[in-house]
Amino acid sequence: MADFRHETERLILRDWREEDWEPFWEGTNTPKVMRWLGGVADKETRIGAQKRLLSYKRKYGHTFWCVERKEDSAILGFCGLKRCQEKAGPFGMMEAGWRLRENAWGKGYAKEAASASLDLAFGHFGADEVVALTFAGNTPSWGLMRKLGMKRREDLDFEDTYWELEDPIAIVYSISADEWAAHDG
Numbered sequence: 304m305a306d307f308r309h310e311t312e313r314l315i316l317r318d319w320r321e322e323d324w325e326p327f328w329e330g331t332n333t334p335k336v337m338r339w340l341g342g343v344a345d346k347e348t349r350i351g352a353q354k355r356l357l358s359y360k361r362k363y364g365h366t367f368w369c370v371e372r373k374e375d376s377a378i379l380g381f382c383g384l385k386r387c388q389e390k391a392g393p394f395g396m397m398e399a400g401w402r403l404r405e406n407a408w409g410k411g412y413a414k415e416a417a418s419a420s421l422d423l424a425f426g427h428f429g430a431d432e433v434v435a436l437t438f439a440g441n442t443p444s445w446g447l448m449r450k451l452g453m454k455r456r457e458d459l460d461f462e463d464t465y466w467e468l469e470d471p472i473a474i475v476y477s478i479s480a481d482e483w484a485a486h487d488g
Contacts, residue, residue: 307368311415313372313374313412313415314370314373315370316383317371318366318369323369326377330378330404332344339441339444359385363386365385366384367382367402372412379403381401382400382419384399385400386398389473391462392461392473397428398436399417401420403416417451421478433478434476435448435453436474438474440470453476454478460472460474
């Protein structure tokens with residue numbers, strides 16, 4: 304399988320390299336970034352996450368790719384596509400997701416990377432529909448979903464007990480290929 308690489312105006316979405324993990328975790332394994340993801344991850348949790356991301360690439364040909372800023376080659380986080388693994392949720396559906404370090408927030412990087420991921424989902428990977436998951440309190444996350452033209456899908460919400468959050472109901476947004484084609488950004 305060829306290495307994946309996709310460039311946007313300011314970013315590169317690409318396959319993971321061994322040297323990416325340290326700066327990724329250094330930038331994203333913070334209380335603010337991990338607030339909705341169960342808190343700061345210990346070493347065992349981080350290794351498990353890395354293995355899962357790499358397994359998605361092997362199994363499906365896509366994953367939550369490493370996001371590198373072109374300007375300085377900084378690792379900003381991840382963004383991309385996987386198949387939803389939540390048994391209580393929209394299991395098996397194409398899922399878009401993102402996680403960026405705090406100093407990358409508010410600069411449009413998440414929207415740029417997520418838009419590229421949706422373009423790839425529909426144009427390259429042949430998805431009919433893509434979902435994104437978050438929690439009601441994570442306003443920036445579902446706000447981005449709305450900016451991307453995604454619509455709330457209460458029928459797909461589910462209890463996500465993995466993260467041990469006070470409100471464990473994961474909320475789901477989705478967008479179809481036709482909706483994405485008509486979306487004006």
